[in-house]
Amino acid sequence: MTLNNARAGATNTGGRREQNQDGGANRSSYAYDTAKPGAGQVVYTSRGQVGGQVVGDTLHKRVQGSEHQLKRPPAWCVDVAILAEAGRLGASKVKILDTETETTYQAAIGDFFRQGVEIDRGFGLQRALPLAYFETYKRGQLRPTQLTLF
Numbered sequence: 001m002t003l004n005n006a007r008a009g010a011t012n013t014g015g016r017r018e019q020n021q022d023g024g025a026n027r028s029s030y031a032y033d034t035a036k037p038g039a040g041q042v043v044y045t046s047r048g049q050v051g052g053q054v055v056g057d058t059l060h061k062r063v064q065g066s067e068h069q070l071k072r073p074p075a076w077c078v079d080v081a082i083l084a085e086a087g088r089l090g091a092s093k094v095k096i097l098d099t100e101t102e103t104t105y106q107a108a109i110g111d112f113f114r115q116g117v118e119i120d121r122g123f124g125l126q127r128a129l130p131l132a133y134f135e136t137y138k139r140g141q142l143r144p145t146q147l148t149l150f
Helices: 003-008 080-088 109-114
Strands: 041-044 050-055 058-063 075-079 093-098 103-108 117-119 126-130 135-138
Touching: 041 080, 050 075, 050 080, 058 075, 058 080, 075 080, 080 109, 080 126, 093 109, 103 109, 109 126
Parallel strands: 058 093
Antiparallel strands: 041 050, 050 058, 075 126, 093 103, 103 135, 117 126
């Protein structure tokens, strides 16, 4: 099955690609949703799995921090193919929502390449950006904004 065939029928249902009765791609599975249907352009990992979606200038990812946050060094990782595709679609920043703590982490896509490190720990080539480079805020918390003078 080609990556394009896999993308045609992709939805989030649990970890592997299956084929439907006519041999085409059916579903990609996850234990959690990484993208809300219909909100933007879905992007895929180098392994053909749904990895997030681009809405406007932002790549959105929904993750479970206890399972997906890199422990050493403490960082968030994003598949290189996702970063490249998101950039091609016009995204300039990444927002990662930790669904367990309802904390949002935001950083520029360029920071993943300037400040991040390349890793491959069995999930494809990724860029790991240390937590210190992220702006963070909790659900319901006001985000700092630049005030105007007039």
